[in-house]
Amino acid sequence: MLTNRRFFLTRLIDLAKVGLLGIFLYPPLSFVVSRIPRLPVKVRVRATPEKDLLLVEDDFFLFPAPDGPTSMSRICTHLGCRVNYSEKDDLLVCPCHGSRYATNGKVLRGPALKDLPELPVSYSSKDGYIVTVEDAT
Numbered sequence: 001m002l003t004n005r006r007f008f009l010t011r012l013i014d015l016a017k018v019g020l021l022g023i024f025l026y027p028p029l030s031f032v033v034s035r036i037p038r039l040p041v042k043v044r045v046r047a048t049p050e051k052d053l054l055l056v057e058d059d060f061f062l063f064p065a066p067d068g069p070t071s072m073s074r075i076c077t078h079l080g081c082r083v084n085y086s087e088k089d090d091l092l093v094c095p096c097h098g099s100r101y102a103t104n105g106k107v108l109r110g111p112a113l114k115d116l117p118e119l120p121v122s123y124s125s126k127d128g129y130i131v132t133v134e135d136a137t
């Protein structure tokens, strides 16, 4: 009976040690992991961009252009919210803190300080348009 109790208490103390270690290691590890750049992801555009028609995908815009479409990240450079297109103003507007960008990605009003990054677009007859989405933060 005494050995069972001792065994149980020893295991409980071991478990507490592991929990404390986790509490102390979690903040520095999560900081380090957040600094590791994510690999770029290739996204196939399902629709074909038509003349004068902007495509809005989850992570990027695809703007029509005379030499082929150009793409821009939708991830706000302030704190990472998704930027929306305002058709009324012909601007890209962040719903979180109100940053505004021109349709070429240039910051017009903060708090964002950096422009929206342009993303590479490639085309193949087999796959159509492919946008390479990189970590924008």
Ligand code: FES
Pocket (backbone or CB within 6 Å): 076, 077, 078, 079, 080, 081, 094, 095, 096, 097, 098, 099, 110, 111, 112
């Ligand atoms: S996250 Fe876009 S303005 Fe703050």
